[in-house]
Amino acid sequence: MPKKLSRMILILITMGLLIVPLGGFSEYFIRLLAMIFLWIGKTGCWNIISGYTGYIDFGAVGYYGIGSYVTALLMSKGHTPFLVSILVSGLVSASIALPIGLPTLRLRGAYFGIATLAFAEAMKQIILEFDKTAGVNFFEGPHGITLPMGPKNEFFYYIGFGVMMVVIGIAYWIKRSKFGYALRAIHEAEQAAELSGVDTLRNKVKAYMIGAFFLGVIGGVEAYWLTYITPHMVFDVLITIQMVVMSLLGGMGTVFGPVVGASFLTTVYELLHRDFPYTYTIIVGFIIVVVVLLMPKGIVGTLKTKVKT
């Protein structure tokens, strides 16, 4: 496909998506699209952290959960405006990512994955037990926090759309920047990158913090949308796993992989989950196994190689 044409198509799709809520579609359809946008956002963040560097983060939900809690606390207890809250959510997540990322990103392979998983689970347990242990009423433990009622789905449609566009934009910018080359070099051969003068730790931590920032923002957005959160909901390890699977399906380390993977899987989920809840998960399992065995580069990656050869 010529470059100009594909750019035209992209612009048309974007414009189309902007006017969808005005087109009289059902509330359900708007909600589904908004959900897809937010999944693309989350998967995009995971892809920046893990797809580009090859460091598999099993604890990404930790930052999403932190973001949800920051927004929930700010809005319910501090009556802070929504946009300020989600921004603070992002900043808090990113600033926690710094001390967590510095030691863990020195670990290799499986050790990094386990350490991040331990981090996310520890966060969940701490929020669950903090109030009881300290004798206060702050995080409300397993009872969760209720946020003020939010506006209609159209609002979250546009917020989700905006966040998604920013994440995709940043992923695109990273891919083409010097920073992106450094990350790819880390993925391919970390020691060689280090010898060529790439400050590997610094670059890895930077990618990790960017991912954490937007995961925090998205956590805040979804907390407001859900209006009620508990530690079990927002620190659910299955959220991380969805991000991993969507990235893998679409193609890790590609800009549009998360778009394809998240759209596809969220749609499959909507079609199957209500009527066949177990079947959906079993099918996802089979999809993962088949994709891993037959096209480990994901949908976008496989298409790219097919086109080239």
Next chain:
Amino acid sequence: MLLFLQSLMNGILLGGIYASYSAGFSLIFGVMGVINIFHGEMVMLGAFLTYWIFTLFHIDPFLTVPLSFFSLFIFGYLIQRFVINRVVEAPPMISYLLTFGIHLIIAYTALGIWTADFRTVTTGYSGMNANIGGIIIPYARLATFVLALIVVAGLYFLLYKTEIGRAIQATAQDKEIARLMGVNIRQIYAITFGVGAAITGMAGSLISTYFIIFPQMGLSYTIIAFCVVVLGGMGYIPGALWGGLILGVVQSLTATYLNAGLSGALTFILLFIMLILRPTGILGKGIVE
């Protein structure tokens, strides 16, 4: 003082349970470098095998242990031979995802067939304890502890005293050289996975006699196995015993003296600190990538 000793005892017995199902995880990682996310499902399958045989035919759970061993051996052998062997040379990421896919398939198929009901295997001796100077020791847990010791000793014997064990060790150390020496690597991988699955299934059988079992129990077992194996040292088999004991005792003492909910938080904080400071485990004999 009695409270402390009882709590210590509970921790040691819990540690034995942890060790019994974590040794296989360590073995599989040590030889193939595969982090097996469906490890907990093998515990679940062993437990459900025992449950059904006990419920349908009233056969004592302890007599089903050999059956669990053989069934899970065949299961592990086949799944490695025909599925995981295809990606064993790929980057580790690929094998996590593959085993994660298998985890979803097994856990949710089991959920579809057996429903989410909580089940227990209650035998005539389920509540029976030994009482030594006021310290209570449940027999079933003691049996698991003994099993954990036998498993670790058995693996040690297998790895160091038999021909196959030497081939497994050679493969773990350098698979290319092992291949040059005429070792059939793929066969060795399949056998290793089979053995790992078999001992895990046995642990599952025993666990069904004192813990609640349900189809989705697996993931939490996998996570504990992670912790145990990291504490003891990845790939170092006796480490599973040390890791299990440390984790069991820490959890039991926290639950007694602080608060039961905190023991979960403490587990993960301990794991996190361990990984940062000493990724080779308490004894420093684990494998580091």
